[in-house]
Amino acid sequence: MDSINKLIELFRQFPGIGPRQAKRFVYFLLSQTNAYRDLLAENIKNLKETIDICKSCYRYFPKDKIKSDKCVICRDPRRDDSCLLIVSRDVDYENVEKSHAYDGKYFVLGGNIPILEKDPLSKIRAKELFNLVGHRAKESGLKEIILALNLTVEGENTEDFLKKYLGEISAEYGIKISELGRGLSTGLELEYSDSETIKNALKNRG
Ligand SMILES: [Zn+2]
DSSP: OOHHHHHHHHHHTSTTOOHHHHHHHHHHHHHSOHHHHHHHHHHHHHHHHHEEEOTTTOOEEEOOTTOOSSOHHHHOTTSEEEEEEEESSHHHHHHHHHTTOOOEEEEEOOSOOOTTOSOGGGTSOHHHHHHHHHHHHHHSOOOEEEEOOOSSHHHHHHHHHHHHHTHHHHHHHTOEEEEOOOOSOSSOOGGGOOHHHHHHHHHTOO
16 A cells, blocks of 8 residues: 555544545645654654653643653642542543633543443443542542533443442442533533533532
């Protein structure tokens, strides 16, 4: 396979990208300078060296001098340890953080569970979450888990799964499981929500 077709195949694996868009990306790259293409290739390569995944919340973060395996939020002693907000993807947590309406800790599931999924545990970081909840309950007084999942069919399916999955352990340790207030909007997606909407959804959680 030549480089054009190989790249088209690679771009097609990006979320929401079809064959025509993938082809447009490749021809765009061909029209750019060598310097641009080198910069792009270099930065893709650097991801491995410069970005790490947090061992606690599983979000991606830039490696720093401290060489900690935890991100700045998880290391921050001012953040409320009694509250854990669960999101599907990194873009969701970024938007919640931007709203300045939340000062607890996070957990990134890394996806959603599709309807009728036979192996839900393989779709999200469920076991990692379960272990973290147990650890936090014992070590740092976890009192509330906020499910901040998108109000889409998949998001709600994931929410239902997590409520059952975490039901026993949360009852054992007296942890409240809440979800974002739905307000007026249906189909709320954190990625596209403004700070005001997120603030209200957090305030009206239950
Ligand atoms: Zn973290």
